Amino acid sequence: MPNRKASRNAYYFFVQEKIPELRRRGLPVARVADAIPYCSADWAKPVFTPLRKPGMLVPKQNVSPPDMSTLSLKGDQALLGGIFYFLNIFSHGELPPHCEQRFLPCEIGCVKYSLQEGIMADFHSFINPGEIPRGFRFHCQAASDSSHKIPISNFERGHNQATVLQNLYRFIHPNPGNWPPIYCKSDDRTRVNWCLKHMAKASEIRQDLQLLTVEDLVVGIYQQKFLKEPSKTWIRSLLDVAMWDYSSNTRCKWHEENDILFCALAVCKKIAYCISNSLATLFGIQLTEAHVPLQDYEASNSVTPKMVVLDAGRYQKLRVGSSGFSHFNSANQEQGSNTPIGDYPSRAKISGQNSSVRGRGITRLLESISNSSSNIHKFSNCDTSLSSYMSQKDGYKSFSSLS
């Protein structure tokens, strides 16, 4: 039926979304056509689907999605252009507290990043850890083997600590003036701080860098944008993502060649990707190669944390509201069309993937519910989820046909 699709306008989807609610009210609605009379009044009202109660459907959702009413483009500009540095220093393990030397810095990675531009520059170097304290070779070796696998001795790539630090300073602070803030993950902060101090001691350059945590940065950006604080779980899930582990141009050359996941540069770049992917898109920024590894991205955008966070009705609203998404979406579609898989037309493919996480959950939920005997109380729940699934999936289609 070729013309059936054409008949699906926004009102169709609106009605479709309403069907479960009508059913719950006990109205005999089997199809969209049946429901139209009941919905006309609502259509006139401004549609703003209230937040669904965080259910068991997609537990990740219990992070409250951004409140769109506070969306304002004022003041964003400063935030968008703001430059952050993400820094990480790897060590050959951590020595016990009674040792004077707690860490043995061996690799450093740093990226210059802004929400607008993505990764602007990166810095990477191996560090000569110096003499390993007598008796701790095993300890250090074991720590290295379980993570970055950088050899603890006879590794000619390691640079002198003073040189590395000088280069880092030159990277962060090429011109006189204020030093920019440096960020690292809170778990790594003690180590990075210690290593910086240690290297400074060795090189006799004194410059106390201000080391802040990425988690606080995310909270800050989020707060500035949406005027409320995101949950810790949400931030953790935002930053702790495995999808870019193998992305090209993420690890340093040595780690890439040896196919080792733990790389100081990769940690910094992945922070940048995560922030781009989940926060920059909220600002309506078109993601570029500098934001995320796009060539890998098109296949995996089904799991961008943002997609998971938003609920169906809200999502539709958001997309209409912000122009950035359409760019983002079309960029993906172009790439997506190269690999036609599944039954979706290539333009709609992305939307199908977007619903992946949720769709599966619902089919399973439905199955599990149909397996157990029927329950009125729970049935309504399942109905709403069905509707959100449908409307979401089709909502994308409608959107892509709009754009």
Place this chain on the structure above:
Amino acid sequence: MSGRARVKARGIARSPSATEVGRTQASPLPTSIDLSNNEASSSNGFLGTSRISTNDKYGISSGDAGSTSMERGVKNKQDFMDLSICTREKLAHVRDCKTGSSGIPVKLVTNLFNLDFPQDWQLYQYHVTYVPDLASRRLRIALLYSHSELSNKAKAFDGAILFLSQKLEEKVTELSSETQRGETIKMTITLKRELPSSSPVCIQVFNIIFRKILKKLSMYQIGRNFYNPSEPVEIPQHKLSLWPGFAISVSYFESKLLFSADVSYKVLRNETVLEFMTALCQRTGLSCFTQTCEKQLIGLIVLTRYNNRTYSIDDIDWSVKPTHTFQKRDGTEITYVDYYKQQYDITVSDLNQPMLVSLLKRKRNDNSEARLAHLIPELCFLTGLTDQATSDFQLMKAVAEKTRLPPSGRQQRLARLVDNIQRNSNARFELETWGLHFGSQISLTGRVVPSEKILMQDHICQPVSAADWSKDVRTCKILNARSLNTWLILCSDRTEYVAESFLNCLRRVAGSMGFNVDYPKIIKVQENPAAFVRAVQQYVDPDVQLVMCILPSNQKTYYDSIKKYLSSDCPVPSQCVLARTLNKQGMMMSIATKIAMQMTCKLGGELWAVEIPLKSLMVVGIDVCKDALSKDVMVVGCVASVNPGITRWFSRCILQRTMTDVADCLKVFMTGALNKWYKYNHDLPARIIVYRAGVGDGQLKTLVEYEVPQLLSSVAESSSNTSSRLSVIVVRKKCMPRFFTEMNRTVQNPPLGTVVDSEATRNEWYDFYLISQVACRGTVSPTYYNVIYDDNGLKPDHMQRLTFKLCHLYYNWPGIVSVPAPCQYAHKLTFLVAQSIHKEPSLELANHLFYL
């Protein structure tokens, strides 16, 4: 040999500050005297060391043995902490009787022995003070033991606390001795406590006594166990030798004090580190010798036969040679060569070898800097098995043949140990002076509970053996399977052919099980982890039900990266298979069957069930594990059944940042599980039984006071009117007792389903042993269950049978397993997360056994 020799043998390089001995044991004295004491003790610093060469004069050796084991006894204190937790008295229904009665009685022999002592036996605890104060514990002991009042009494002394089995005449006894330097030391022995034989302190002292006795049988303590180097079992073809030995303990069981002993082996290699180095040097050449040598040796454990001590190699010092000198504790310099000659009469032949460096464990409350010991490679023997060795099938088989003793062999070894203790005059004397008498081996009556029927879809099957019913159910359909329509197979070019043939086999096998498997989309990828992950990212869309990856090698990164992505970022069940496994042509059918069963479970299917008479029962399994990457992260796995048939499970894994093995997050989990149950059954479960595994020694109190309340409160909050009744059972796979059945004048493993709930259990607990596994070789070990909380009021009989039934429900193995299925599931889940995923798996997978 005395402890000093040991210390010296390590060639300790101590900084001067570290030699200062803290006088922690000093009793509070008036400050005026304290000053002079300081002087005295500092001058005694050298006295202590110079004096010890005259060991024999003071009869130090026996005292020393006592004191070192005393120290160990304190370390083992945690074991005894559990004993003071009396959970049974709070459980009204088992207060009088906790034994069951159903099942066929079976006579069992145990590895427990009676330990008799007079009715009025008492232990006297004294405190000893020295004036002027002495820092050296060795000297304190020597001085005290030289007194005739004590010389023929049974005693244990650690430098401050003295235990005697006979009371001294006075409450406060004053003694004085003269040191070799002519100083007069006054000792005051004050009676502190009189302890009845049931006191936990006595148990500690009993353990110390037995450690002494085993030493007298010329056994050496390595770790916690005792080994006999004089009767090694050789495996010449693999250059290995095994030292036979025992793990022993003394404790109170149901009503009596019992001694238990279990056979243990220490694996040693008949190769010194120097020989290893020479061989390595010949293989690799000099150019990269030091690097390969460091790579291969560092981290290994060596044993020095001159003192039978073990050390770990933490470093190799290439700059130090045996001809170099080191400073002894008294400050004199001596070369390593001379030292070993003097001390042990050992001649070091290779004077150019480097030295191994071992970081010594720091003593408690000792914040001094790390102490290093230099060891000579020529004198160090490698111990344990390398990874290379453990993957050598022939070698492992040879080792297993020697170490996995059948019950009869074990019984013989036990009999010999007992015989030795009773014949050796020294050992017997030690026992007798303490007033103890070594009694007979305990035999008791257990019960064999009836075997279980396995319920399949249209068939009830009575397996020939509960150990493995795969043959019995081969023709039966499984309970419930979702059909697999859209799925992917990822394989490399090389494995494409084998993947095809495996797929055919899988579809055939699955069909006969009642599991419909459609033809998948097969994707060929390059042989590297990144390619696999990219392919997964690219091809997994919402309709994909399952991803199967045929991995070209068992390199951990393949598995880890795929599992990590597919269980948290993009939650889809995944099945990894090694290409090597699929190449085993003859076994294709059984491999395919196993994989088909796993896949069914991963899709949310159910394989089989057993009859559970209790309706509305939820069983929960909890296990904990440390994360492999970050040691301060605890992985807590919780698995709860969500249907009355106990065939479907809700699994959740929570990571917590704590240093202890105690679960913090049980409330979150229980609430979730109860919600799930409510969703499926429209009611809350009437009974909840929690099996908690992964409990270490000394944690019982925390469990009772911290975890049980979490569970209780979540259960109470879930419903306003009638809340579910809860039981909490601690499951331990490792326990001391072993049981054998006597048959045709020889002993054998007891049959499956044997329950022991008397004599070998503890009076203060509601506990039992259950044998729910089969040992094809060696001796079966029972699983120990301790019910620490019980609202359900099930009869012990029912509790035991229910536990046995639950051991049948582990879907990864068509047979009975050693612990209840929820525990095994929780274990499997925590293991996957701790080893590969390192974060919480997506909750969308929680309804599936995605981790099988």
